[in-house]
Amino acid sequence: MTNVDLFETETAILARASQVVAGGESDPTRYRLALEELITSYGRLLRESRRLIARSDRTERELNQLNSKLTQLSDELDYKAKHDNLTGALNRGAVFERAHHYLTKSPLSLIVLDIDFFKRINDEFGHPTGDGVIRELVNRLRLALDGKGEVGRVGGEEFTVLLPGVMLGDAAIVAEKIRQSIAQQEFACLPTRPVTASFGVSWIGLNGDFEDAYARADAALYKAKHGGRNRVERDSQALVD
Numbered sequence: 037m038t039n040v041d042l043f044e045t046e047t048a049i050l051a052r053a054s055q056v057v058a059g060g061e062s063d064p065t066r067y068r069l070a071l072e073e074l075i076t077s078y079g080r081l082l083r084e085s086r087r088l089i090a091r092s093d094r095t096e097r098e099l100n101q102l103n104s105k106l107t108q109l110s111d112e113l114d115y116k117a118k119h120d121n122l123t124g125a126l127n128r129g130a131v132f133e134r135a136h137h138y139l140t141k142s143p144l145s146l147i148v149l150d151i152d153f154f155k156r157i158n159d160e161f162g163h164p165t166g167d168g169v170i171r172e173l174v175n176r177l178r179l180a181l182d183g184k185g186e187v188g189r190v191g192g193e194e195f196t197v198l199l200p201g202v203m204l205g206d207a208a209i210v211a212e213k214i215r216q217s218i219a220q221q222e223f224a225c226l227p228t229r230p231v232t233a234s235f236g237v238s239w240i241g242l243n244g245d246f247e248d249a250y251a252r253a254d255a256a257l258y259k260a261k262h263g264g265r266n267r268v269e270r271d272s273q274a275l276v277d
């Protein structure tokens with residue numbers, strides 16, 4: 037790349053004016069001409085500088101806009117990577133990630149719930165109604181939890197609630213409250229038929245094994261299903277209550 041002097045013209049004008057001054061020139065016309073040249077050149081420099089500053093301001097504004105758009109897109113991507121798009125609940129990966137994070141700070145109770153005979157709902161009323169039931173059920177979970185705990189959708193019609201710092205007995209009470217909020221009110225999208233869910237609850241101590249607790253909650257859920265459904269069962273191996 038060649039070294040181009042962007043101010044070649046201005047440098048030459050300045051050099052000429054300096055020569056006139058240094059030479060002790062007696063002809064005033066030469067001073068006037070040098071001054072005129074300097075004035076013209078200075079004016080041009082000012083105009084160019086203003087134009088460049090305006091352009092750089094515009095570029096900075098565009099860059100800032102692009103930057104916030106990128107941040108927004110990255111936040112959206114991050115949200116989509118961690119949430120189920122039907123319900124907005126945490127997806128399976130995010131549930132496990134959050135649980136591991138919580139467990140580094142406190143014990144945790146886990147509720148696993150599964151809609152009863154959901155296949156029949158789909159078969160009798162169609163998949164879109166089934167989707168509506170899933171959405172409404174997650175809303176009820178959130179209402180019943182009243183800001184406590186985090187709701188996850190870990191499978192088609194299987195959900196979790198993470199309750200950091202909550203003991204098993206209290207978690208079972210929360211599960212029972214959720215069970216009632218589902219079973220005792222008709223679903224707007226399925227008013228002709230009751231919807232129920234079965235629940236398994238387990239507890240994990242600080243830095244405990246979440247996968248093991250998940251398996252224990254799942255075993256309790258299995259027990260609830262086989263015990264007649266629409267019920268809450270606690271982990272039978274739990275030592276803490």
Ligand SMILES: Nc1nc2c(ncn2[C@@H]2O[C@H](COP(=O)(O)OP(=O)(O)OP(=O)(O)O)[C@@H](O)[C@H]2O)c(=O)[nH]1
Pocket residue numbers: 122150151152153154155156158162163164165166167170191192193261265
């Ligand atoms: N509408 C809808 N259905 C789903 C979705 N994901 C899974 N399913 C359906 O959920 C049903 C689950 O059925 P099963 O595992 O047999 O369980 P179930 O009928 O709920 O019976 P129990 O769990 O034993 O009470 C299947 O028919 C799946 O097709 C979904 O996102 N939307």
